[in-house]
Amino acid sequence: MPWTDLSRLLPIGAMLAAALASPAMAASEPSTRLVSCGTESCLLVSGYRGDSGAPVRINGRPVAVEGSNRWRVRVPVAAVRAWSAPYARTITVSVAEAPAEADLPIGLLGHVTDLAALTIRVK
Numbered sequence: 001m002p003w004t005d006l007s008r009l010l011p012i013g014a015m016l017a018a019a020l021a022s023p024a025m026a027a028s029e030p031s032t033r034l035v036s037c038g039t040e041s042c043l044l045v046s047g048y049r050g051d052s053g054a055p056v057r058i059n060g061r062p063v064a065v066e067g068s069n070r071w072r073v074r075v076p077v078a079a080v081r082a083w084s085a086p087y088a089r090t091i092t093v094s095v096a097e098a099p100a101e102a103d104l105p106i107g108l109l110g111h112v113t114d115l116a117a118l119t120i121r122v123k
Contacts, residue, residue: 030093030102035074043080045093045102046072054096059083077108084109 030047045058052068058075061083065071084091088109090101 030095030100032091032102032104034077034105034108037074037076041077042074043077043104043108044072044074045091046070047093047095047100047102049095051096055094057092057094059092060094080104081109 028048030045032043032045035042035044045063047056048070049056050069056063056065056071056073058073058080063073063075065073080091086109088104090103092099093102094100
């Protein structure tokens with residue numbers, strides 16, 4: 001294969017390498033999901049830290065995490081609600097004083113409305 005053909009493949013190879021590196025970088029961001037904690041619901045927050053002794057804070061509050069570099073913590077939804085602004089869509093997760101935003105499950109901190117009746121009309 002002539003040199004000119006290889007030089008055309010170099011940009012394609014660079015784009016492929018960047019695309020493959022992106023999921024690994026996204027995996028280090030904290031993530032959240034709703035889980036059951038006995039009789040109540042909890043928010044499971046998980047992430048990665050380079051130093052296994054680095055402190056973890058959620059919305060400025062220190063939390064005790066499970067794990068070393070790959071960590072996780074279960075926080076009762078009532079505590080998340082108390083630590084967050086009304087209708088918040090994210091929480092701030094700080095690892096070793098480096099803050100990052102983590103998305104909350106949709107509607108987690110919204111108000112619950114009990115419906116007495118639901119009317120559905122067919123058009």
